[in-house]
Amino acid sequence: MTIQRSVRPVRPQVVLEVLASERLSRHMMRLTFGGSGFVNFQDKAVSDRYVKILFAKPELGLVPPYDLDALREQLAPEDFPVRRTYTLRHVDLDAQTVQIDFVIHGDQGLAGPWAQNAKIGDQICFASPGGLYTPNPEFDRHLLIGDETALPAISAAVEDMTSEMVGDIYLEVSGPEDEVRLDVPVGITVHWLHRGGYFTPENTKLEEAVRNAEWHEGTLQVFAHGERETMKSLRAYLNGERGVDRRAMSLSAYWAYGRAEDEFQAEKKSPIGQIFPEPLNA
CATH class of the missing domain: 2.40.30.10 (Translation factors)
Structure with missing residues (x-):
């Protein structure tokens, strides 16, 4: 046969x-x-x-x-x-x-x-492009998180939001000169975080800002992309501590501090490169 x-x-x-x-x-x-x-x-x-x-x-x-x-x-x-x-x-x-x-x-x-x-x-x-994420109006709230590397994707996502959507966007950049205009729905609040220079594990503010933010009840859709270790920490908080459904999360690393791009890509399938500790269907 x-x-x-x-x-x-x-x-x-x-x-x-x-x-x-x-x-x-x-x-x-x-x-x-x-x-x-x-x-x-x-x-x-x-x-x-x-x-x-x-x-x-x-x-x-x-x-x-x-x-x-x-x-x-x-x-x-x-x-x-x-x-x-x-x-x-x-x-x-x-x-x-x-x-x-x-x-x-x-x-x-x-x-x-x-x-x-x-x-x-x-x-x-x-x-031609791949990709899966689009803001879904069926969720109660939306949370978008990223550094400079995620700014284009978050900017594109904002343009696909409906006027009724509510939530927060956390964007970390070097300083005020790196902010760009985002025309968000009235219910979306944008939080700009300034490191004061290039990213280092010591000066990043992203995880701390998200952890310190007010937590809201209801279903949450998450888009979070950026530096690898930061994304791991955010995964542990959002999925591990807050119980956000992994299927409602687009969360991955775009790059890794101290790694060249080729090295970062080669590590993606190794334990150090994995954001989630187990496969989705495990």
């Missing part, structure tokens, strides 16, 4: 060009992308739409879209294109454009410096 195995369809790579750039704050840059490659873009109707951008070393002269299977055979591991995950801040299907907000910290990282130096016509390559 032949067993038929389901195969996930391969989503085509989307190759777009930089159309415009805009400095949103001291540490945030927005790029608008478009072009003929938008025909391969397959939208997903959620707030937290994210894509995995492929970055190839410029000196290799690789032209997207990339034949990844062939490149695995041709290139040394250190020369293989690397992936970086970013939220789609806005999608305009009529104009056939997408916008991505990049956190900029000087020469740190890969995507940030690329975005800061991007010129009109530069290309970007990614597969």
